[in-house]
Amino acid sequence: MAHRLLSSANRVSARFAFICTLSLSCTYLCYNIIFYRGTIMTNQGYKSPKRKKPQSPHKEEGKGLMPRTLDSQITLEKTPSYFVTREAPRRISSMSHETKLIVVVRNPVTRAISDYTQTLSKKPDIPTFEELAFKNKSVGFVDTSWNAIRIGMYILHLENWLQYFRLSQMHFVSGERLITDPAGEMGRVQDFLGLKRIITDKHFYFNRTKGFPCLKKPESSSQPRCLGKSKGRTHVQIDQEVIEQLREFYRPYNIKFYETVGQDFKWD
Numbered sequence: 001m002a003h004r005l006l007s008s009a010n011r012v013s014a015r016f017a018f019i020c021t022l023s024l025s026c027t028y029l030c031y032n033i034i035f036y037r038g039t040i041m042t043n044q045g046y047k048s049p050k051r052k053k054p055q056s057p058h059k060e061e062g063k064g065l066m067p068r069t070l071d072s073q074i075t076l077e078k079t080p081s082y083f084v085t086r087e088a089p090r091r092i093s094s095m096s097h098e099t100k101l102i103v104v105v106r107n108p109v110t111r112a113i114s115d116y117t118q119t120l121s122k123k124p125d126i127p128t129f130e131e132l133a134f135k136n137k138s139v140g141f142v143d144t145s146w147n148a149i150r151i152g153m154y155i156l157h158l159e160n161w162l163q164y165f166r167l168s169q170m171h172f173v174s175g176e177r178l179i180t181d182p183a184g185e186m187g188r189v190q191d192f193l194g195l196k197r198i199i200t201d202k203h204f205y206f207n208r209t210k211g212f213p214c215l216k217k218p219e220s221s222s223q224p225r226c227l228g229k230s231k232g233r234t235h236v237q238i239d240q241e242v243i244e245q246l247r248e249f250y251r252p253y254n255i256k257f258y259e260t261v262g263q264d265f266k267w268d
C-alpha cells in the first residue's frame with residue numbers, strides 16, 4: 001500500500017504537506033483556507049483508528065491513512081500536536097523525505113494563556129494559571145513541565161525536526177499576521193506549496209461580531225464562513241506582572257528561534 005502510494009506508475013502523487021504545529025495558534029484556520037482550494041486532498045474522510053489523542057504517524061499507518069492523490073494534487077494533514085511529538089519527525093520523514101511542513105506560530109505567552117483558557121472551559125476546577133505556570137513565582141521559576149509552557153519553547157521542538165528535515169522544507173506562518181493580514185499570510189503559504197495564488201484579499205472580510213477575519217461565501221456554500229465559537233474566545237485575565245515574567249522567560253528561546261528560521265516574529 002505504502003509503495004503504491006508513492007509510485008508514479010500508479011499516477012499517485014508523492015506530494016505531502018503537513019500542518020503539524022502548535023495547538024491554539026490558528027492552524028485550523030490555515031488548514032481550512034488551504035482546503036478551499038481544489039487541488040488539495042486531505043486525510044479527512046479516511047478511516048483512522050479510533051483514538052483519543054492523535055498519535056504520531058507510524059510509517060505504515062501514516063501512509064495507509066493518506067488518500068491516493070493525483071500528481072496535480074497535494075495531500076494535506078493537520079495535527080497540531082505533531083510539532084511537539086518526539087517521534088513525529090522521524091516517522092513523517094520515513095514516510096516521505098520531501099514532505100513540506102507548515103508551522104503556525106504565535107507569541108508563546110498568548111499561546112499559553114489561550115491553552116489555559118481552553119482547558120478551563122472544559123475543566124473549571126483546575127488551579128489558577130499562575131499556580132500552574134510557576135514552580136516558584138517570587139523568583140520567577142517557570143514550570144517547564146506544564147504543557148502550556150513547554151509547547152511555547154518552539155526552538156526545542158524545531159531542533160528535533162531539523163534532524164530529519166531541511167529548513168527549506170518548512171514554512172512558518174505568523175499567527176498574529178494571519179489575523180491582521182490573512183490574505184498576505186496565505187499568499188506566502190500558497191507560494192511555499194508551489195500553488196498559484198488563488199486565495200487573495202477578495203476572499204476575506206472582517207467580521208465585527210466575531211472580531212476576526214472570516215471567509216466570504218465559499219463556492220460550496222451560500223453563507224460566509226467564520227471559525228467556530230471556541231476559536232477566538234475571550235482569554236482569562238492574567239496579571240501584567242505574570243505576563244512580564246513569562247516574556248522574560250521566553251525571550252532567549254524566541255531569539256534562538258528567530259535566528260534559526262531567519263524571521264523575527266516580534267513577540268518581545
Ligand SMILES: Nc1ncnc2c1ncn2[C@@H]1O[C@H](COP(=O)(O)OS(=O)(=O)O)[C@@H](OP(=O)(O)O)[C@H]1O
Pocket residue numbers: 022023024025026027028029080114115175178179212213214226227230231232233
Ligand atoms: N479568523 C480567525 N477566526 C478565529 N480565530 C482565529 C482567526 N485567525 C486566527 N485565529 C486564532 O486561532 C486560534 C485557534 O487556533 P487553532 O484553530 O489552531 O486551534 S486548534 O489548534 O485547532 O485548537 C484562536 O486562538 P484564541 O484567540 O486563543 O481562541 C484565534 O486567536
